[in-house]
Amino acid sequence: MGRRLVYGFVLTVVLAVLWLALSGMWSNLLITALGAASVAVSVYMTIRMGVLDGESVPFANLIRFGRYWGWLGGEIFKANIAVVRLALAPNLNIKPVLTRVAADHGSDLARTTFANSITLTPGTVTVEVEPNGFLVHALDESFADQEAFRDMERRAVRASDGEAPA
Template sequence: MFYGISLTAILVALWLTLSGPFTLSGDYPIVMGLGVLSIIGTVALTYRMRIVDRETVPIGPALALFTYWGWLGGEIVKANLAVLRLVMKPEIEVEPRLIRAPAEQRTDLGRCVFANSITLTPGTVTVDVEDDGFLVHALDKSFTDPAGFAEMGARSDIASDGKKRTD
């Protein structure tokens, strides 16, 4: 029941955010009615499909996820500056590399967050997903620090389920 209410609240907030300015004139009652029907239909379908659970509606790790997004934003800014420094030199001295970044996340969502975080960070791209990690293309060898990947991997794991590792 908690996940159904949470899903409904998230969909209402999303719909209100994306629907634009509120006016009570014109076609607004029709738009509002269709929005309510779409939310009810979506929640009903998820219940019918029996997929309203912790994985479908990840409310628990929301705070950890927002914290992770803040940290990732800082890392993206740092990586942008590093790429800028690298390409603005009079003589470009890039040394591209393909490396394997180990992925020790507990969930598929954690692996997904980690792989996408690598790709979002300028200078690195997740090229292939493997059982034990990812194949990553780095623009320069300076972007291949194993400690950086380990930190991002650990943070993405916490962001995906809201719990620190105990092992």
């Protein structure tokens, strides 16, 4: 109960800040009251749907995710240049591959982060989610490096669950 109270409080604050940032209405009493009402309805619906937990309010691992996104940004930049070079080469020369990537560590959040990271990195897209792995389409066989996927999974699990996979 105590934890859910904290989640509810954080969600309310986040939604209120979001509303103020998007509307820019600070002074008009009526508009602000309507904004407060919309925040209250959103929090109520979150409670009613039963999704008020660490997954919908992921403030606890925001710092770890920040570090992970920094690393991911670098990877995206490198992969982007590789894809652009392949797609703009005067003579196209690519060999697309479908490959299976094992992903059986960590929570659902970790697996989702891992799958989304694969899709975000240009050159590889998660096509299908299977019980203990993903089906990944790669633009060229040079992108389907299993070692790189293992490294990315280790980092995704550490960012989401806070511990390295066994």
